[in-house]
Amino acid sequence: MGQMEEKSTRDRILEAAGEIFGLQGFKAATVRDICRKAGVNVALVNYHFGSKENLYRELGRDLVTQTFSRFPVDVFDPDAPAEVRLRAFVHATLSRLLSPGGLTGYPGRGQLMARELADPSPILDNLVEDFIRPTAQVLAGIVAELLGPEARDRDVMKGQISVIGQCSHYAVARPLITRLFAFDPSDQQNIEDLADHVTRFSLAGLASMRQRLEHPTEKPSDPSRNKGD
Amino acid sequence: MGQMEEKSTRDRILEAAGEIFGLQGFKAATVRDICRKAGVNVALVNYHFGSKENLYRELGRDLVTQTFSRFPVDVFDPDAPAEVRLRAFVHATLSRLLSPGGLTGYPGRGQLMARELADPSPILDNLVEDFIRPTAQVLAGIVAELLGPEARDRDVMKGQISVIGQCSHYAVARPLITRLFAFDPSDQQNIEDLADHVTRFSLAGLASMRQRLEHPTEKPSDPSRNKGD
DNA sequence: GACGAATTCAAACAGATGTTTTAATCATTT
DNA sequence: AAATGATTAAAACATCTGTTTGAATTCGTC
Numbered sequence: 001m002g003q004m005e006e007k008s009t010r011d012r013i014l015e016a017a018g019e020i021f022g023l024q025g026f027k028a029a030t031v032r033d034i035c036r037k038a039g040v041n042v043a044l045v046n047y048h049f050g051s052k053e054n055l056y057r058e059l060g061r062d063l064v065t066q067t068f069s070r071f072p073v074d075v076f077d078p079d080a081p082a083e084v085r086l087r088a089f090v091h092a093t094l095s096r097l098l099s100p101g102g103l104t105g106y107p108g109r110g111q112l113m114a115r116e117l118a119d120p121s122p123i124l125d126n127l128v129e130d131f132i133r134p135t136a137q138v139l140a141g142i143v144a145e146l147l148g149p150e151a152r153d154r155d156v157m158k159g160q161i162s163v164i165g166q167c168s169h170y171a172v173a174r175p176l177i178t179r180l181f182a183f184d185p186s187d188q189q190n191i192e193d194l195a196d197h198v199t200r201f202s203l204a205g206l207a208s209m210r211q212r213l214e215h216p217t218e219k220p221s222d223p224s225r226n227k228g229d
Numbered sequence: 230m231g232q233m234e235e236k237s238t239r240d241r242i243l244e245a246a247g248e249i250f251g252l253q254g255f256k257a258a259t260v261r262d263i264c265r266k267a268g269v270n271v272a273l274v275n276y277h278f279g280s281k282e283n284l285y286r287e288l289g290r291d292l293v294t295q296t297f298s299r300f301p302v303d304v305f306d307p308d309a310p311a312e313v314r315l316r317a318f319v320h321a322t323l324s325r326l327l328s329p330g331g332l333t334g335y336p337g338r339g340q341l342m343a344r345e346l347a348d349p350s351p352i353l354d355n356l357v358e359d360f361i362r363p364t365a366q367v368l369a370g371i372v373a374e375l376l377g378p379e380a381r382d383r384d385v386m387k388g389q390i391s392v393i394g395q396c397s398h399y400a401v402a403r404p405l406i407t408r409l410f411a412f413d414p415s416d417q418q419n420i421e422d423l424a425d426h427v428t429r430f431s432l433a434g435l436a437s438m439r440q441r442l443e444h445p446t447e448k449p450s451d452p453s454r455n456k457g458d
Numbered sequence: 459g460a461c462g463a464a465t466t467c468a469a470a471c472a473g474a475t476g477t478t479t480t481a482a483t484c485a486t487t488t
Numbered sequence: 489a490a491a492t493g494a495t496t497a498a499a500a501c502a503t504c505t506g507t508t509t510g511a512a513t514t515c516g517t518c
Contacts, residue, residue, distance in 0.1 A: 009495080025348075027257035031476065041497050046477060048495095111348045118343035118401050119254075129408065136409055157410050158426045162395045165402075169394030172347050172401050179358065180365055181386050197387045200441070201434035208433030209426075238465080260506065270467050275507060277465095459518105466513065474505070483496070488489100 010048045012038040017059050022112035026056050026121060053123060060124045063113065064131055067103050071096035073135050082145040083203060089139055090167060090202070091195035097171035098185045098194075104171040114172045139163060146206045150213040159209060163202045170194065239277045241267040246288050251341035255285050255350060282352060289353045292342065293360055296332050300325035302364050311374040312432060318368055319396060319431070320424035326400035327414045327423075333400040343401045368392060375435045379442040388438060392431045399423065 007015070016038035020029045031045045031052050049055040076088035097103050103113040120128050143159040144151055151159075170177060170185040177183060184190060236244070245267035249258045260274045260281050278284040305317035326332050332342040349357050372388040373380055380388075399406060399414040406412060413419060 025254060025256065027254065030474080032474090042476090043478080043498085044496070052476065114347035115344065117405065118347055118403075119340045120404055128405070132405060133409060153410075154412075157412065158423070158430075161398055161406070162427065162430050165395040165398030166391045167394075168398060168402065169390055173394075173397065174347075175349055176346065176357075176361060177390070180362060181382075183383075183386065194387070197438075198391065200437055201388075201391050204433040204437030205430035208429055212429065259504080261504090271506090272468090272508080273466070281506060461518080462516095464513105464515075467511085469509085469511100471508075472506095475503080476501105477503100478501070479499085481497085481499100483494105485494075486492085488491080 009038075009040055009044055013040060013045060013048060013055070014059060014062065017055055018063070018112070021056060021059060025115060026123070031055075056121075057123050060112070060116070060127060063103065064124075064127055067096055067101075068131055071099070071102070073138050082142050083199075085142050086146070086163075086202065087195065087199045089142060090163065090198045091191075093135075093164070093167045094170070094191050094195050094198070097167060098191055099188075100186050102186075104174060111175075114174070117168070117172060136160065136164075143206065146203070146210065147213065148210050150210070155209065155213065159206055162205055163198070166198045166201065238267075238269055238273060242269060242274060242277060242284070243288060243291065246284055247292070247341070250285060250288060254344060255352070260284075286352050289341070289345070289356060292332065293353075293356055296325055296330075297360055300328070300331070302367050311371050312428075314371050315375065315392070315431065316424065316428040318371060319392065319427045320420075322364075322393070322396045323399070323420050323424050323427070326396060327420055328417075329415050333403060340404075343403070346397070346401060365389065365393075372435065375432070375439065376442065377439050379439070384438065384442065388435055391434055392427070395427045395430065 013034065016034045017029075020034045020037060023029075024033075032042055034055075035042045035045060045052060045055055049058060071092050073089075073092065075092050076085045078085075080088075095102065104111065116124050116128055139160050140156050143163065144156050147155055147159055174185055177185060185194070242263065245263045246258075249263045249266060252258075253262075261271055263284075264271045264274060274281060274284055278287060300321050302318075302321065304321050305314045307314075309317075324331065333340065345353050345357055368389050369385050372392065373385050376384055376388055403414055406414060414423070
C-alpha cells in the first residue's frame with residue numbers, strides 16, 4: 001500500500017480556512033468554525049499561525065502566489081504581435097480568475113479575492129498591489145501598442161479597464177451571473193470561449209479607439225490636447 | 230432664524246450605518262460604532278429598527294431604491310436607435326454606480342454594494358435580484374438588437390457582460406483604480422467621458438461580434454449551431 | 459400644568475470570540 | 489526505555505457582541 005500520508009495539521013487548517021474565510025469574509029469567519037472543519041483543536045490556529053490575522057495573511061499569500069505561478073502573466077513571446085499577446089493575456093487572466101483552484105475558482109475560497117478586489121484589507125494590501133500592478137503594466141504595454149502613438153496615458157487606462165473589466169466581471173459578479181444565466185464560468189470549455197470573445201471584442205473596441213485618436217473627426221471636445229508627449 | 234431642524238435620530242443612525250456598514254461590512258460593523266458615529270445611545274438601534282440585521286436590510290433597501298429612482302433604467306426613448314439607447318443605458322449605469330451619493334459614490338457606504346455584488350448576503354438577496362434582473366433585461370434587448378437576428382442567447386449574454394463589465398469595474402475595483410491611476414471615477418466630467426468611451430468601445434465590439442455571426446468565415450468550430458431559432 | 463405615550467439613557471445580560479494556559483500525548487534521539 | 493522537544497487537547501480568560509431592561513426624560517395633548 002502506498003504510504004498515503006495524511007495532510008499535516010497546518011495544511012488542514014489552511015484548507016479549511018480557505019473555505020471559511022472565502023465564504024464568510026475575515027471578520028465573520030471564526031477560528032472555531034475553521035478548526036471544526038479542519039477537525040483540529042481550537043488552540044492550533046494560534047500554535048501554528050500565531051493569530052487569526054496571520055492565518056488570513058498567510059492564506060492570501062499562498063493563494064495569490066500559487067495561482068500566479070500556475071497562470072503566469074508573461075506566457076507569451078514578447079516579440080509576438082500585440083493581437084496575439086492580448087489573446088494570451090486575456091486567456092491567462094480568465095484562467096487565473098475562473099479556473100477550478102484559481103482565485104475565484106470554486107465556491108468557498110472563491111469570493112475571498114473578489115472581496116479583496118472590491119475592498120482590499122490592510123492585510124493583503126501590499127500583496128494585491130505587488131501582483132496586480134505588474135500585471136496591469138503588462139496589459140498597458142499591449143494596449144498602448146494597439147492604440148498607437150497618439151494614445152495618451154488616459155486613453156491607455158480606459159482601454160486597459162475595458163479589457164480587464166470584461167474579464168473580472170465573470171469573477172466578481174459570479175454569484176449574479178450563475179443566477180441570471182445558466183452559465184458556469186469555471187468550465188474549461190467556457191474559459192476558452194470567453195478568451196476568444198473578450199479578445200475579439202476588445203480588439204474591435206481598441207481599433208475603434210485608435211481610429212478616433214488618429215482621425216478626430218467630429219466632436220473636438222477637448223482642444224487642449226497635446227499629442228507630442 | 231430659519232427653523233433648521235436637526236435630523237431625526239432614525240436618520241442619523243441610518244446615515245452613520247451607511248458609512249460603517251459600507252466601510253467594514255455587515256459582520257465587522259458594530260452597532261456601538263454606528264451609534265457612536267451617530268451620537269446616540271446604543272439601545273436606539275434596536276428601538277428604531279428592531280435589530281442590527283433589520284437596520285442593514287432597511288439601509289440597503291433605501292440605498293438601492295433611492296439610487297435607482299435618481300438614475301432610472303429607462304431613461305431613453307424605446308423607439309430610439311439601439312446605438313442611442315446603449316449610450317443612455319451606459320451613462321445611467323455609470324452614474325448610478327459612480328456618482329457622488331450613488332451606489333459606490335463616496336467612501337463609506339460605497340463598498341457596501343460592491344461587496345453585495347461579489348457576495349450577495351441573504352439579506353439583500355431578493356433586493357439585488359429585483360433590481361438587477363430587470364436592468365439586465367433592458368441591456369439584453371439593446372444588445373440583441375445590435376447583434377442582429379443571428380445572435381443566440383449565449384451571444385447576447387457575452388455581449389451584455391462585456392458592456393456591463395466595463396462599467397462595473399470602475400465601481401468594484403475602485404480602490405485599485407484610484408491607486409494604480411490618478412483618476413477619480415466619481416467626477417462628473419469623467420463619468421461623461423467614460424460613458425462616451427464605453428459606448429464607443431462596446432459598439433465596435435458588438436459590431437465585430439455581429440460580423441462574425443453573419444459571416445462565420447474561419448474556424449467553424451461549432452457545427453451544431455442552429456440559426457433559425 | 460398634568461397626564462400619557464414616545465423616546466432616550468445608563469446599565470446589565472447572555473452568548474460568542476480570539477487567545478492563553480496548563481497538562482497530556484506523540485515523535486525522535488540517546 | 490528514558491529523556492527531550494514538538495504537537496495536541498481541554499479548559500479557562502478577558503473582551504467584545506447584539507440585545508434587553510427599567511428608569512429617566514421629552515413631547516404632544518387636554
